[in-house]
Amino acid sequence: xxxxxxxLSAVAVLxxxxxxxxxxxxSSSSNSGTSGASVKLSAxxxxxxxxxxxxxxxxxxxxAEPNDSPFxxxxxxxxxxxxxxxxxxxxxxxxxxxxxxxxRTDGNFKIIDGGxxxxxIDRKAKTVTITLRKNAKWSNGDKVTAKDIEYPxxxxxxxxxxxxxxxxxxxxxxxxxxxxxxxAKTISGITFPDGQxxxxxxxxxxxxxxxxxxxxxxxxxxxVEPYNYIKNVPIAKLASSKQVRKDPLFTGPYKLDKVVEGxxxxxxxxxxxxxxxxxxxxxxxxxVSSNNIDKAIQSNKYDFTVPNSVMRGTDYKQIKxxxxxxxxxxxxxxxxxxxxxxxxxxxxxxxNVMDKNSKxxxxxxxxxxxxxxxxxxxxxxxxxxxxxxxxxxxxPIFKKYWDSSAKGYPMxxxxxxxxxxxxxxxKRNGSKWRSDPKGKPLTINFGAMTGTSAQAAEYQDYLQQxxxxxxxxxxxxxxxxxxxSFYSTIQKPKQNTVDIYAAAWxxxxxxxxxxxxxxxxxxxxGHFVTKKNTQLMSNMNNEKAWNDTYRTKAxxxxxxxxxxxxxxxxxxxxxxxxxxxxxxxxxDMGAANQNFWxxxxxxxxxxx
Amino acid sequence: MWKTILRRFLIMIPEVxxxxxxxxxxxxxxxxxxxxxxxxxxxDPQQIKHLMRMNGLYxxxxxxxxxxxxxxxxxxxxxxxxxxxxVTRLIEGRAGNTLWLALFTMILTYVFALPMGVFAGxxxxxxxxxxxxxxxYVTYCIPFFVILVIGIWIFGYxxxxxxxxxxxxxxxTGWLHTxxxxxxxxxxxxxxxxxFGTVNIVQYLRSEVIxxxxxxxxxxxxxxxVPNRDIYLHHIFRNSLLPIAAFAGYSITGLLNGSIFTETxxxxxxxxxxxxxxxxxxxxxxxxxxxxxxxxxxxxxxxxSDIILSIVDPRIRIE
Numbered sequence: 001x002x003x004x005x006x007x008l009s010a011v012a013v014l015x016x017x018x019x020x021x022x023x024x025x026x027s028s029s030s031n032s033g034t035s036g037a038s039v040k041l042s043a044x045x046x047x048x049x050x051x052x053x054x055x056x057x058x059x060x061x062x063x064a065e066p067n068d069s070p071f072x073x074x075x076x077x078x079x080x081x082x083x084x085x086x087x088x089x090x091x092x093x094x095x096x097x098x099x100x101x102x103x104r105t106d107g108n109f110k111i112i113d114g115g116x117x118x119x120x121i122d123r124k125a126k127t128v129t130i131t132l133r134k135n136a137k138w139s140n141g142d143k144v145t146a147k148d149i150e151y152p153x154x155x156x157x158x159x160x161x162x163x164x165x166x167x168x169x170x171x172x173x174x175x176x177x178x179x180x181x182x183x184a185k186t187i188s189g190i191t192f193p194d195g196q197x198x199x200x201x202x203x204x205x206x207x208x209x210x211x212x213x214x215x216x217x218x219x220x221x222x223x224v225e226p227y228n229y230i231k232n233v234p235i236a237k238l239a240s241s242k243q244v245r246k247d248p249l250f251t252g253p254y255k256l257d258k259v260v261e262g263x264x265x266x267x268x269x270x271x272x273x274x275x276x277x278x279x280x281x282x283x284x285x286x287x288v289s290s291n292n293i294d295k296a297i298q299s300n301k302y303d304f305t306v307p308n309s310v311m312r313g314t315d316y317k318q319i320k321x322x323x324x325x326x327x328x329x330x331x332x333x334x335x336x337x338x339x340x341x342x343x344x345x346x347x348x349x350x351x352n353v354m355d356k357n358s359k360x361x362x363x364x365x366x367x368x369x370x371x372x373x374x375x376x377x378x379x380x381x382x383x384x385x386x387x388x389x390x391x392x393x394x395x396p397i398f399k400k401y402w403d404s405s406a407k408g409y410p411m412x413x414x415x416x417x418x419x420x421x422x423x424x425x426x427k428r429n430g431s432k433w434r435s436d437p438k439g440k441p442l443t444i445n446f447g448a449m450t451g452t453s454a455q456a457a458e459y460q461d462y463l464q465q466x467x468x469x470x471x472x473x474x475x476x477x478x479x480x481x482x483x484x485s486f487y488s489t490i491q492k493p494k495q496n497t498v499d500i501y502a503a504a505w506x507x508x509x510x511x512x513x514x515x516x517x518x519x520x521x522x523x524x525x526g527h528f529v530t531k532k533n534t535q536l537m538s539n540m541n542n543e544k545a546w547n548d549t550y551r552t553k554a555x556x557x558x559x560x561x562x563x564x565x566x567x568x569x570x571x572x573x574x575x576x577x578x579x580x581x582x583x584x585x586x587x588d589m590g591a592a593n594q595n596f597w598x599x600x601x602x603x604x605x606x607x608x
Numbered sequence: 609m610w611k612t613i614l615r616r617f618l619i620m621i622p623e624v625x626x627x628x629x630x631x632x633x634x635x636x637x638x639x640x641x642x643x644x645x646x647x648x649x650x651x652d653p654q655q656i657k658h659l660m661r662m663n664g665l666y667x668x669x670x671x672x673x674x675x676x677x678x679x680x681x682x683x684x685x686x687x688x689x690x691x692x693x694x695v696t697r698l699i700e701g702r703a704g705n706t707l708w709l710a711l712f713t714m715i716l717t718y719v720f721a722l723p724m725g726v727f728a729g730x731x732x733x734x735x736x737x738x739x740x741x742x743x744x745y746v747t748y749c750i751p752f753f754v755i756l757v758i759g760i761w762i763f764g765y766x767x768x769x770x771x772x773x774x775x776x777x778x779x780x781t782g783w784l785h786t787x788x789x790x791x792x793x794x795x796x797x798x799x800x801x802x803x804f805g806t807v808n809i810v811q812y813l814r815s816e817v818i819x820x821x822x823x824x825x826x827x828x829x830x831x832x833x834v835p836n837r838d839i840y841l842h843h844i845f846r847n848s849l850l851p852i853a854a855f856a857g858y859s860i861t862g863l864l865n866g867s868i869f870t871e872t873x874x875x876x877x878x879x880x881x882x883x884x885x886x887x888x889x890x891x892x893x894x895x896x897x898x899x900x901x902x903x904x905x906x907x908x909x910x911x912x913s914d915i916i917l918s919i920v921d922p923r924i925r926i927e
Contacts, residue, residue, distance in 0.1 A: 069885045070877035072691050079692065162692050164643070164659065167652030240693035261701050262877035263774035284778050289875045292760060296772065299765035484640025484890060522653040 037575065039320075039385035041329035044588035045580045047603060051279070055583075055605035060282040062607070064302040065309050066293040070262025075099070075248040077223045078152045079163050079239045087306040088259075088285045091267045092139075092250030094275065095596040096307045096589075100223040100251045102130060102149065105215045107592035108400050109509035115594070116144065116224070116251055116274065123546070126208050128220055132199040137272035138226050139255035147196040151225040153187055154179070160236040167515075169218040174204045210545040216509035224251060253278040253597045263287055276598040283597075294318035297325060297579050300607040304328075304580040307589040307596075311577055313384035313454075319579055320385075324608060329577025330589060331397040334506040335390050336571035340366050341501075343527030344494035351520050352527040359442070360499050364423035366566040369444075369500065370409035371416035372469045378461055379572050382454040386577060390570030392559040398511055400548070401555040406563055408570055416469045425470075433472040445476035447498030449486045456480065459502070476501075490525045501525075502571060509591070512540050513558070517568065528567035536561055581607050612918075613911065620907045624900070631899040632673050635892050641665060642689035642890045663689070676896065686893035690886070695897045698882070703864060705775045706871075706878035709794045709801075710863040716802030721809035722852075726845060728810065729817025740810065748807040753869040759800045760873055770796035773875040797870045809852060816848035853920050857913025861905045 065071070071084035077099045080086060086097055093099040094115065104115035111119050116136050120129045136144035153173070156165045157180040171177045174189025189204040203220065211217040226249045233241045243249075248256060253275065254267040267283040285306060288296050294315045296302060305311055320327055342361050343354040360366060375389040391408030394401050420426075424437030436442045444466065448459045459480065466473035476498045481489065489497050505516060514537050516523045539545065539554035562568060580587045583606070586599035593599065642665070643656045664672055679686060685695040728740040747755075764772035771777065771793050780789040820826060821844060829839050868880040879898070886894035 067875075068872055069881055070875070074692060081690075081692075160662070162659070164655060166655040166658075168654060169652075240687070240697070245693075258778065260774065260776055260778055263776070263875065264778040266778045286773050286778065287875045288773050289872055291757065291873060292765075292772065292875075295761050295765045299768070301765070301772065482639075483888075484638065488639040 037385065037388040037573075038380060038383075039327075039575075041327055041386075041575055041577055043328065043330040043590040044593070045326045045328050045584065047582065047585040047587075049585065049603040051585055051601040052603050052605065055602045056279050057281050059602060059605045060284050061280045061584075061600065061602070062302045063283065063285040064288040064293060064296060064305045065285055066290045066305055066311060066315075067287050067309070068290050071287060073245050073259065073261055074239050075250075075256070075259075076225070076238070076244045078155050078165060078221070078225060079244065081164055083308070083310070084287070087309050088265045088287070089248070089250075089256070090306060091252060091254035091283050091285075091597055092248070092256065093252040094594055095591075098223075098252075100225075102222050102224060103215055104594045105509070105591060107590065108398070109215050109591055110213055111215055117149070119220070121208055121212055123208055126205050128203045128205065128208065128212060130201050130203070130220075133274055134199070135274045136199075136251065137274065138229070138249040138251060139270040139272055140229070140249055141272050142226070142228060142249075143197070144224055144251060145197045145227065146192040146194070146199060146201040147227045148224040149201040150187070150190045150192070150196075151227040151230075152221045152223060153190060155225060155235055155238065156221065157187070158235040160234070162236065162239050165221075167218050172205045172207055172219060174206060209541040210551055211510050211512050211541050214510040217512075218508075218510075218515070254283060276595055278598045279601045280597075290315075298322050300324055300581065302581070303584050303607065304587065305578045307578055308576060309578075311579075313382070313386050314452075316386050316577065317384040322579065324582050325579040326582060327577055328580050328587060328589060329386070329575035331395055332574050332576035333395065333397055333509065334504060335393065335395045335573055336387075336502065336504040337390070337393065338370070338569045338571055339490075339501050339503065339526040340528070340567050340569075341490070341495070341499050341526050342567055343529065345522065345524075345527060347493050352524050352529045354527060354529050359436075359444075362423055362425075362437075363566060364419045365425060366569075367409075368416040368419040368423075368425075368469065369466060369471065370566055370569050371412045371419070372465045372471070373409065373462055374411040374465055375571065376410060378458050382458055383572070383574070387572045387574040390573045391563075393513065393562050393568060393570055394511055394555060394559055395507070395573050398555075400552050401511060403556045403559045406559055408563060409566075411465075413469060420469060420471075427470055432470075434470040442472060444471055444473040445497060445499045446473055447476040447486060447490060447501035448480045449503070450480040450482050462502075491522070504571075511555075513537060517562075526567055528565065530565070532561060533558075533565075583607060613915065616911050616914075620904075620911075623907060624904060627903040628677075628896065628900050629673065631896050631903075632676065633669065635890075635895045636669055636672075638887075638890060640890050642892065685897040688886075688891055688894050690889045690891045690894070695893050698894065699879070699897065699901070702877055702879050702882050705876060706865075706880070707863055708790065709797060709870070709876065709878065710865075710867075712794050712798040713801040713805070714859055714863065716798055717805050717809065720802055721806040722813065724806060725810040725813025726817055726840065726848070729814040729821065729844075729848070730840060732814075732818050732821075737814075740814075744807040744810045747804040750804070752801075752804060752867075753873065755800055755804050756797070756869055756873040759796060763796055775876055793874075793876070797874050797876065801867070801870065809855070812851045812855075813848055816851060817844055820844040820847050850917070850921055853916045854913050856916055857909045857911070860912060861902075861909030864905055865902065 065084060065087050067084050071088050072080065072082060074080040074085050075089040075092065077086065086099065089099055090096040093101050094104065102115060102117045103111045103119060106112050117130050117132045122129065130149050132144055132146070138144060153176065155161055156163050157170060157176055159182045166180065173187065175184055175187045176189060178184035179187045191202045191204070192198055193200050193202060205219070209219065212219050215222055229249055230238060230241070230243045233243060238244055246259060250256065250270060253270055253273045255270040257266045257268050259265045264284060264286045268281060269278045290312065293305065293311070297319045316327070319325065340360040342358050343352060346353050355361060379387045379389050389408060392403050392406040394403070396402045420434060425434040425442065427433065428435050428439055434442060446459070446463060459475065463473050463475070489495060490501055515521050517528065517533065518524060518537060519529045519534055536554065536558040540551060540558070545551040545554060578589065583602050583604040585601045585603050588596065588599065641660065643659060660666055664675060676686065687693065688695050688698050691698050724740050728737045731737045760772055763769050775790060775793050776786065777789045780786045826839060826843055829843055864879055868884050870876060871878045871881040882894065883898050886898065
């Protein structure tokens with residue numbers, strides 16, 4: 001389920017990497033929280049025309065997956081590692097990004113009843129009970145069983161697995177660590193009260209946390225595996241097997257008719273689907289080069305792009321006024337950010353350590369650098385309307401948790417200069433540049449990934465703004481860095497090459513940030529650690545956090561603290577958007593719409 | 609003749625070994641590893657380390673190289689990290705696509721270029737010659753990806769004459785339909801590639817024809833009263849083909865290289881894209897396998913060129 005990749009803000013023109021923002025769950029239907037954006041998009045397209053029954057039955061719903069390389073073809077969410085696979089196989093789940101998903105969610109990604117299975121958390125017994133619905137079936141007619149709920153854990157934790165999903169959080173499941181190291185043959189902490197072929201699986205944990213109430217958490221896996229169908233394939237070979245690539249099974253509204261390797265998938269209704277019957281009888285999904293997607297839309301080739309697929313700002317500019325299309329979008333499950341290098345990672349204790357004397361350890365300096373930037377103008381000019389300045393480290397798609405009142409860092413040159421003066425960063429001996437409080441020259445190295453020409457212009461603007469307030473800033477290594485070099489550099493336990501960097505994170509639908517900003521998080525690449533921060537993050541999942549109001553408050557407190565400390569600062573938020581042809585009816589990409597595919601119908605047999 | 613071929617084959621062995629070693633080391637020297645792009649808030653660094661260890665990526669390079677060589681002799685090129693399937697299968701899937709497209713483009717290129725070259729040479733300095741020369745230079749000057757983008761826009765999207773993505777339509781069933789659909793999909797990229805890739809052949813052929821026109825044997829033939837048509841067909845054309853024939857070996861090598869541009873613009877899954885992607889993803893197994901294949905093909909292509917040359921031109925036969 002967690003195929004979120006590190007969102008690379010660098011997407012070259014003839015891009016070879018497309019690991020950009022992908023999410024495990026589609027998102028909220030509200031467009032509140034996008035107030036900073038210069039264009040207003042709605043998460044749904046309310047087509048008032050009547051459904052054309054014969055068109056819905058006879059024509060093909062044509063979807064495009066904008067991507068520069070062929071998709072890998074791994075249909076199984078446990079094994080796939082990238083966004084494209086999740087996209088081209090998405091009709092196999094209730095909603096895009098929820099292939100073979102167990103649960104349904106509300107608009108806040110909270111797990112609710114009514115899906116393939118229901119979940120019950122017992123705080124006292126520390127168990128999570130997952131019960132399948134009576135008519136839960138695979139697309140070949142086989143029953144979905146309790147073993148199918150358990151098998152993903154085996155695949156994830158198997159010693160020889162190719163899955164990248166295992167994380168320390170799974171060790172909270174009893175017996176999981178033993179199975180992972182190979183000392184146990186089965187996972188003792190997952191039991192079947194009415195047998196493997198029954199409908200119930202109980203997961204015994206060493207602790208339960210409020211995060212488990214939300215889809216996308218890192219404790220409870222949220223999809224099923226067709227155990228009977230794949231049990232004879234060794235787990236190491238599962239990803240390359242025909243059961244996963246050519247003839248996979250699904251529990252969603254559609255079943256796979258055909259996959260052309262790397263190019264396209266075609267779908268027809270799954271008659272064993274438990275929910276509302278799909279109205280459209282044929283779906284095709286084709287990979288379209290990102291360089292042509294604008295032209296493909298302009299010439300009415302596709303009904304829409306797969307929700308969550310990567311559409312660029314320049315595409316928006318090109319196609320926003322296309323006659324037969326409506327632009328639909330909502331805030332993405334991701335954000336761009338600036339990270340300051342304020343410490344190192346101690347490989348012995350496996351903890352991040354702040355260095356009090358590091359170049360960027362001065363809070364005023366960090367704040368001043370952020371006030372110096374003109375992110376509003378940069379996003380307006382280069383964002384093509386679909387990105388806007390971020391105000392916190394929780395994107396607005398999390399309606400409840402996002403702090404709409406947070407100010408973030410709007411440009412304020414005067415304040416920046418005041419902060420620097422006060423902290424002792426002064427121009428000395430007639431120098432053009434400010435030196436550090438001790439009087440030593442200060443050069444700030446900005447690490448940035450190679451990307452589009454617009455991004456290059458943005459970086460230059462940042463440098464220019466910093467120079468404006470008297471800071472001698474330059475690109476680390478003298479030029480932008482290729483993605484691999486960039487991450488190799490900043491992921492080193494200790495490095496002095498980069499003082500501040502621009503990058504992006506893509507989030508799961510459960511936004512607890514410990515794995516990127518925690519004390520022992522390897523991904524805490526700026527190494528910002530304080531007692532207060534650790535405390536605030538643990539508040540999000542303590543005993544009191546079972547109360548939603550408390551949890552919401554905890555998230556907001558953390559956002560304010562992070563903003564004030566300015567060690568990791570939001571850069572921008574963006575829309576996750578899709579052009580939708582006006583013959584499509586019922587399109588709603590919001591998280592609250594749990595019948596994404598089955599709600600769709602057509603009002604005409606022609607796209608024009 | 610056979611001795612030459614055998615000798616060339618033997619020389620190829622150390623060449624291939626050195627090539628593979630170089631490629632292997634250079635690939636490893638690149639910053640990052642196959643899992644660099646995989647970091648996300650929910651991917652545990654420990655699991656990534658585990659996968660690295662499992663794949664032997666922490667072993668010393670000579671051990672990795674040795675393992676790779678041993679596997680190679682078992683016909684196993686390893687598993688792709690990115691695609692999670694055997695490299696051989698991955699390449700198998702792509703090589704066919706690339707081969708058909710390249711073969712088609714090559715044939716079309718010859719079909720267009722040979723008559724143009726002869727025609728231009730025959731009418732040296734006259735209007736047809738000028739037109740052909742201007743045409744080849746203009747097509748040579750425009751970057752190929754620009755042609756592709758404009759081509760797909762006009763013929764694919766605006767006019768809608770050709771398919772715009774993939775190598776086969778998703779609803780193709782049955783033998784005839786499948787082959788037809790495949791052909792339909794390579795038609796536009798093939799035509800564009802051929803129409804805009806004529807310059808080398810045309811220019812070579814043209815100058816050869818011009819040379820031949822003034823040579824003694826042509827003058828002799830003329831004085832004997834051989835019809836003009838026959839002179840061009842039997843005397844001039846055949847002799848002018850020499851450099852083109854030498855070319856052919858290399859072109860065949862190029863068949864499997866694939867074009868990154870064509871494949872990107874037409875979302876056509878082929879070898880060129882695979883190669884570039886594998887480099888960005890640090891998909892070591894794919895990189896080394898592909899470079900090795902290309903290297904061997906190049907060596908074979910050179911050999912083939914020499915053989916062709918020695919067949920058409922007995923003067924350069926080495927004994």
